[in-house]
Amino acid sequence: MSTRPSKIVCVGRSYADHAKELGNAVPDRPVLFIKPSSSLIGLDDGISWNSALGSCHHECELTLRIDQTLKAETDPAKALAAIGAVTLGLDLTLRDLQTELKNKGQPWERAKSFDGACVLADWVDVSEIEDWKNVHYTLEVNDAIRQSGDTALLLFPIAEMLCDMSQAFTIEAGDVVMTGTPAGVAALAAGDQLKMTLKGQSQDFVWTTFVKA
Numbered sequence: 135m136s137t138r139p140s141k142i143v144c145v146g147r148s149y150a151d152h153a154k155e156l157g158n159a160v161p162d163r164p165v166l167f168i169k170p171s172s173s174l175i176g177l178d179d180g181i182s183w184n185s186a187l188g189s190c191h192h193e194c195e196l197t198l199r200i201d202q203t204l205k206a207e208t209d210p211a212k213a214l215a216a217i218g219a220v221t222l223g224l225d226l227t228l229r230d231l232q233t234e235l236k237n238k239g240q241p242w243e244r245a246k247s248f249d250g251a252c253v254l255a256d257w258v259d260v261s262e263i264e265d266w267k268n269v270h271y272t273l274e275v276n277d278a279i280r281q282s283g284d285t286a287l288l289l290f291p292i293a294e295m296l297c298d299m300s301q302a303f304t305i306e307a308g309d310v311v312m313t314g315t316p317a318g319v320a321a322l323a324a325g326d327q328l329k330m331t332l333k334g335q336s337q338d339f340v341w342t343t344f345v346k347a
Contacts, residue, residue: 139309142169148314173251177343188230193315194273197223204300210293219257222330255341262334274329281318
């Protein structure tokens with residue numbers, strides 16, 4: 135990736151079905167965590183992780199590039215206007231390690247922020263999104279649909295998410311926001327072939343990547 139954001143802001147448990155599939159409570163406000171820019175890779179790099187740390191799960195997410203700084207923003211329209219581009223991304227998670235850390239009451243960074251933990255597809259102009267409450271995307275693994283995302287099912291609308299984030303910390307121009315994953319997360323295996331599809335206004339955008347053998 136030629137240009138790296140200062141940070142990647144992620145939203146956890148933003149779809150109720152995903153929270154339930156992992157046995158987590160459905161939150162009453164966005165659950166936020168940050169991946170460093172060092173975790174970012176492109177599709178051509180392929181997916182890999184330290185298998186000694188246990189399983190790695192895919193989490194496909196609608197992902198935003200913020201092109202205007204948001205700081206303590208309260209106007210939903212201004213928050214949406216700050217989005218310059220969209221794509222799909224994979225928030226990779228070392229699930230066994232995450233579970234171990236959660237059971238100890240420790241932060242998740244070791245499981246969420248390792249090198250290669252954020253896989254981003256190519257950016258698509260924001261004009262491809264007609265209605266932020268009606269965005270659809272899918273993830274297929276080895277030609278079988280694993281995840282199907284629909285922003286109508288988000289617990290927190292995207293504008294609300296961005297306003298809430300900007301109260302906690304400044305979202306700088308160039309930063310990336312991952313809006314959370316729908317149900318269907320599962321462990322990846324060596325040789326898996328992944329296809330992500332984002333339904334845009336003018337066309338479907340399709341990207342592929344793979345798990346290194």
